[in-house]
Amino acid sequence: MKVITARNICWVSIMLLFFCPAAVSAQKGFMNPLLTSGPDPWCLYKDGMYYYMHTTGHDLRLWKTKDITALSRAASAVIWTPPATGPMSRDIWAPEIHFLQGKWYVYFAADNGDNYQHRLYVLENASADPLQGQWIMKGELKTPGDKWAIDGSVFEDHGQLYLIWSGWQGEKNGEQDIFISRMKNPWTTEGERVMLSAPEYDWEKNGEIKEQGKTTHLYVNEGPELLKHGKDLFLVYSASACWMDTYSLGMLRAKSGSDLMQPSSWKKSAQPVFQQSLKNQVYATGHCSFFMSPNGKENYILYHANSKPGEGCGKSRSPRAQRFSWKRDGNPSFGEPIADGVLLPLPSGTVSDR
Template sequence: MNKIFKLIILLLCFAVTGFAQTNTDKTFTNPLLPSGADPWVIYKDGYYYYTNSAGNRLVIWKTKSVARLSSAEKKTIWVPPAGTSYSKELWAPELHFLKDKWYMYFAADDGNNNNHRIYVLENSSADPTKGDWTFKGKVGDETNKWAIDVSVFENNGQLYMLWAGWEGDENGQQNIYIAKMKDPLTIDGPRVKISTPTYDWEKYGDLGAKSNPPHVNVNEGPEILKHKNKLFLVYSASGCWTDYYALGMLTASKNSDLLNPASWTKSPQPVFKEAPANSVYAPGHNSFFKSPDGTEDWILYHANSQPGQGCGNERSPRMQKFSWNKDGSPNFGVPLKAGIAMDGPSEKNK
């Protein structure tokens, strides 16, 4: 009897341990990685493919769950050749699956920020961590002006490109531009400016200058979020080197003329900003994704854990679930504190 009792206790211990491990696998804490600015993720065929700015190369992480990103398979897919106009400062890569092929868009230069332009790679493999990535060159409009933070999206059968750019050839203000695309490699027609910094919270340029924003004006990192009959363009505002880097939002009807600036309405206040009480500073340059079962909406962004950390390697990727307001607009809440265990994206139907 004593041996049977001990066996029962042992089995119960195994059961409890297994249950605890299951719970651990389904929870996560921010940040997802120690470092990683400009995070982007896309879901296809049961896997999430993640990337962020790596500076001198392009890297993809592959995982069944974004909550387990730190243990994901990781692969460098491309290192630029030295001595070219796209050899250095590879920023804000985005991975898209368009017309049965993978495309990796990114900004790069020759070491001089004034020369940043947008470039693209192509891969026909079903899995972007496999097959061959081919450099397809520069993607830009006829002005050939400074450009970073590219994103592409489809609406009503038309492909569009978004990016942050300068009006002229000198730095001073970053605007958000949109243009139609003929195909994933070609812009078709002129660029149109749809957002420029207008509010004080879009103009912070010096740490601590909150009461009197200086002349540095930044709109960058545009990302599209679709919901019902609306398009929400969520962008980053103010200098990334300040604690006040935050997310703003433009709203348009999906059936409007997206090349008409009047179709876009800017929210007067940031929709996601620093939370000093939670030790989260400069949250920005986000992307969006759904849970594996499609029932939840999540925002993925980078942020700092201490004030004054700026645009360096201290920026780390974080994620949190968000909801929708009664008017159909997104409610991102406030950036959540690091180190707090949270339920990961729902996988109940998987």
């Protein structure tokens, strides 16, 4: 007869966690990554449901769930498939779903197979449930100056809609900056574009590309996302080339109600606010979004990262979520990326069917 010891029980428990998902379910928690792949993760919470999207590269898929940490079990559907040819037929990047003025909108970047032609596009759906109804292509979201543009996001402050995105100042690759413009409706910009952030620190200038036999050093600010807290606005962006392990998050801070079209209204942090963890083996942390727990008491950051060094800017990037807090000076404290496989408590108020 085999003697059952504490060591045996511990070993069996470990094996169950790795090979039996039900064992994890019983723990009432979740582990990162949330999916095996999912670059540029975005989610929105509305009426008790989370709506989630990430870059697939070839279409737009939308997930719907009460438990954002259980994406692998969530209902999902492809809501748009690009045409075979044309300006929005290839390289479908960084989709985001927003609910604005009583309708659903999805913003994304696309091109015709030539990266130099990347622009922003908008879909609209008037249905109460964005997995139902009809998604209508509103067309290109033309940015002032009509330059290369990706990673579009929309936010509202004091009744005014704003578009933020990553773009080029001119026609050449080599530097991506963060721009802002006002919007007169969810699919139309108005006025001029204003540059809020350009790469200026060493941690924003890691990366290079080779084109036509020449090496170009890349200076990158991209993936701008807006986080609101009290009377403060935080524009959190990704810095350096996405295939670098040192891909990280930077931040700008402004006061709600200030002139957001004035660069002087925004104060830029001199250091990254979130970056790779060699200790926890999480690399290339970037392109984030934010959500609250279902009961509205906890703040979470949702971001993508790699589990090994050198995995680059491809499908190895997976979505991860972790809770963050606020410092006394009012800034968010995102902490350090949590290692894969660590059991974390569910966001408070989560209704899970695991």
